[in-house]
Amino acid sequence: MIFHIVPLADWSAAPGSPYAPGSLAAEGFVHCSADRPTVLAIAESHYRGVPGVLLAVELDEAALTAEVRRTGPGDPYPHVHGPLNRDAVSRVWEVVRTSGGPADLVPWLAE
Numbered sequence: 001m002i003f004h005i006v007p008l009a010d011w012s013a014a015p016g017s018p019y020a021p022g023s024l025a026a027e028g029f030v031h032c033s034a035d036r037p038t039v040l041a042i043a044e045s046h047y048r049g050v051p052g053v054l055l056a057v058e059l060d061e062a063a064l065t066a067e068v069r070r071t072g073p074g075d076p077y078p079h080v081h082g083p084l085n086r087d088a089v090s091r092v093w094e095v096v097r098t099s100g101g102p103a104d105l106v107p108w109l110a111e
Contacts, residue, residue: 001058001059001060001061001090002032002033002034002058002059002061002068002078002080003032003033003034003035003036003038003039003056003057003058003059003093004021004030004031004032004033004056004057004059004080004084005031005033005039005042005043005046005047005054005055005056005095006019006021006054006055006056006057007047007050007052007053007054007055008052008053008054008055009052011055011057015086018065018083018084018085018086019057019083019084019086020083020084024082024083028081029069029079029080029081030066030079030080030081030082030083030084031077031079032059032068032077032078032079032080033056033076033077033078034074034075034076034077034078035076036105038076038077039056039093039095039105040095040103040104040105043056043095043097047095053094054094054095054097055092055093055094055095055108056092056093056094056095056105057084057089057091057092057093058089058090058091058092058093059080059084059088059089059090060088060089060090061078061088063085063087063088063090064080064082064084064085064088065082065085065088066080066081066082066083066084066085067080067081067082068080068081069081091107092107092108093105093106093107093108094106094107094108
């Protein structure tokens with residue numbers, strides 16, 4: 001499993017289509033995290049000022065249609081070289097934030 005952090009507004013924009021963030025067009029890949037602690041560290045360092053609900057989508061690597069690349073064993077920052085097919089999502093988490101930064105991931109219950 002790997003995780004991708006995304007604002008709810010971005011994730012919800014085109015629910016019937018694969019998700020392709022701006023980094024895919026700009027850099028050729030989608031940034032991901034290998035585990036929960038890395039997700040929270042990335043949320044704190046790169047998403048602290050992003051308003052609204054922040055999600056961490058948990059992806060089943062075997063179900064992704066795009067290639068996942070790592071720089072080596074144990075790489076905490078895998079890259080997906082293509083859009084994220086939504087049927088590869090195994091769970092969606094909300095990044096719970098506090099004044100001190102992200103505190104935890106809790107299951108997202110869409111309304």
